[in-house]
Amino acid sequence: MDKREFKDIVYNEISRISKAMSNPNRLEIIDFIANGEKCVEDIALQTGISIANASQHLQTLKRERLVKTQKKGVYVCYSLASNEVYLVWKSLRDLTLTISPYIQDTINEIREYNKFDAPITLDKIKERNDVFLLDVRPKDEYDKGHILNALSLPIDELNDRLNEIPKDKLVIAYCRGMFCSIADEAVKILHTEGYNAKKIEESVLDYQLSENDK
Amino acid sequence: MDKREFKDIVYNEISRISKAMSNPNRLEIIDFIANGEKCVEDIALQTGISIANASQHLQTLKRERLVKTQKKGVYVCYSLASNEVYLVWKSLRDLTLTISPYIQDTINEIREYNKFDAPITLDKIKERNDVFLLDVRPKDEYDKGHILNALSLPIDELNDRLNEIPKDKLVIAYCRGMFCSIADEAVKILHTEGYNAKKIEESVLDYQLSENDK
DNA sequence: CAATTATTCAATAGAGTTATTGAATATGAT
DNA sequence: ATCATATTCAATAACTCTATTGAATAATTG
Numbered sequence: 001m002d003k004r005e006f007k008d009i010v011y012n013e014i015s016r017i018s019k020a021m022s023n024p025n026r027l028e029i030i031d032f033i034a035n036g037e038k039c040v041e042d043i044a045l046q047t048g049i050s051i052a053n054a055s056q057h058l059q060t061l062k063r064e065r066l067v068k069t070q071k072k073g074v075y076v077c078y079s080l081a082s083n084e085v086y087l088v089w090k091s092l093r094d095l096t097l098t099i100s101p102y103i104q105d106t107i108n109e110i111r112e113y114n115k116f117d118a119p120i121t122l123d124k125i126k127e128r129n130d131v132f133l134l135d136v137r138p139k140d141e142y143d144k145g146h147i148l149n150a151l152s153l154p155i156d157e158l159n160d161r162l163n164e165i166p167k168d169k170l171v172i173a174y175c176r177g178m179f180c181s182i183a184d185e186a187v188k189i190l191h192t193e194g195y196n197a198k199k200i201e202e203s204v205l206d207y208q209l210s211e212n213d214k
Numbered sequence: 215m216d217k218r219e220f221k222d223i224v225y226n227e228i229s230r231i232s233k234a235m236s237n238p239n240r241l242e243i244i245d246f247i248a249n250g251e252k253c254v255e256d257i258a259l260q261t262g263i264s265i266a267n268a269s270q271h272l273q274t275l276k277r278e279r280l281v282k283t284q285k286k287g288v289y290v291c292y293s294l295a296s297n298e299v300y301l302v303w304k305s306l307r308d309l310t311l312t313i314s315p316y317i318q319d320t321i322n323e324i325r326e327y328n329k330f331d332a333p334i335t336l337d338k339i340k341e342r343n344d345v346f347l348l349d350v351r352p353k354d355e356y357d358k359g360h361i362l363n364a365l366s367l368p369i370d371e372l373n374d375r376l377n378e379i380p381k382d383k384l385v386i387a388y389c390r391g392m393f394c395s396i397a398d399e400a401v402k403i404l405h406t407e408g409y410n411a412k413k414i415e416e417s418v419l420d421y422q423l424s425e426n427d428k
Numbered sequence: 429c430a431a432t433t434a435t436t437c438a439a440t441a442g443a444g445t446t447a448t449t450g451a452a453t454a455t456g457a458t
Numbered sequence: 459a460t461c462a463t464a465t466t467c468a469a470t471a472a473c474t475c476t477a478t479t480g481a482a483t484a485a486t487t488g
């Protein structure tokens with residue numbers, strides 16, 4: 001095997017992985033199942049595509065070993081094959097946020113339209129002990145992994161369980177990450193109830209991976 | 215703009231960047247110009263594709279803002295737009311190395327065939343003071359950035375400048391990274407000349423980015 | 429200004445990607 | 459076993475990507 005053959009194989013193999021990640025639906029699937037394993041129908045519902053189409057995208061991800069499956073009765077549950085998959089997604093996301101004016105404009109537009117506060121970052125609240133962390137995702141996602149000391153309070157139960165939230169603290173809500181709107185909704189509810197509330201944009205995996213670096 | 219519209223824009227925008235990086239030739243171009251700006255012809259020669267084809271790939275990268283250009287007389291020099299671009303490439307490369315058996319087999323095969331020693335890592339030689347670091351890339355790439363304390367000794371000049379290398383140290387050669395063979399050739403020459411030599415697989419940007427994290 | 433060289437543009441054919449449709453398969457419940 | 463449900467498979471049409479070709483443009487040299 002000469003140099004050229006070797007390089008052809010190597011760059012081709014890496015591009016296969018990149019191709020598997022270069023479709024908007026598949027990126028959304030990766031971002032979604034990073035919160036815990038999901039069955040095909042859930043994934044189809046979340047991303048707004050047909051089940052057959054979701055299945056097809058999942059096959060593509062599986063063929064390239066980016067996701068793994070676990071059969072649970074009649075359901076097939078898909079989850080990320082490893083944290084490295086999320087790391088690629090994260091670096092891609094962060095790069096796009098810095099180089100695409102269109103994505104920046106879109107995010108600013110939606111923030112202004114909804115009159116959202118600028119989100120706070122996890123780093124800034126770490127040393128403070130006057131904050132109360134809220135995981136507003138569904139309970140099963142919390143169980144698969146959550147930020148240290150966060151309370152699981154799924155958005156659907158928020159109105160009924162407000163008594164669990166201290167009025168004298170800064171309430172910090174988080175959800176599936178920066179493109180998920182659940183924490184925004186939670187903050188909206190909390191504001192109308194008189195709480196001092198903000199969201200962070202980090203997902204659980206963003207948090208766990210930054211903890212790993214230390 | 216509703217949630218779905220927002221997500222469609224965001225994931226679509228990120229997939230555009232991913233698409234721009236999901237072609238073997240373009241990945242090789244990114245890996246290559248990470249060592250310093252290069253003109254279209256150099257890039258075509260390095261990757262073994264036609265000039266028109268290289269130009270077309272470079273347009274694609276430029277359209278997505280992954281590379282920047284600088285006109286130098288009749289030449290157009292392309293370089294990476296930012297280190298974040300390299301970070302995506304690096305995470306993609308590292309992921310593929312862990313999940314693709316084919317790429318692992320290919321690398322092992324070429325190592326066995328050439329009877330290469332297992333490469334040493336930069337971390338392991340950092341504290342040692344009995345090593346002598348050699349940058350065997352062309353001089354202009356060394357000038358654009360190199361590993362601290364390395365001597366620039368382009369592979370073409372190696373045979374004529376052996377007197378600059380101390381016989382009593384472990385000689386460590388590096389080149390453009392793990393898919394580049396220049397350091398392998400250098401080690402081969404050094405072995406026949408009686409030196410104790412090894413290569414490291416890190417590129418200059420791998421080194422600089424790992425230094426940044428500290 | 430004409431010639432030379434580096435790069436880009438435009439058109440195109442062949443290959444690959446994607447959403448849709450409806451059928452096929454597989455699991456668990458009745 | 460039969461039925462309902464979850465998932466996958468297969469075929470397809472519309473669309474996109476890529477390498478090639480040769481022409482066009484732009485900067486430099488004689």
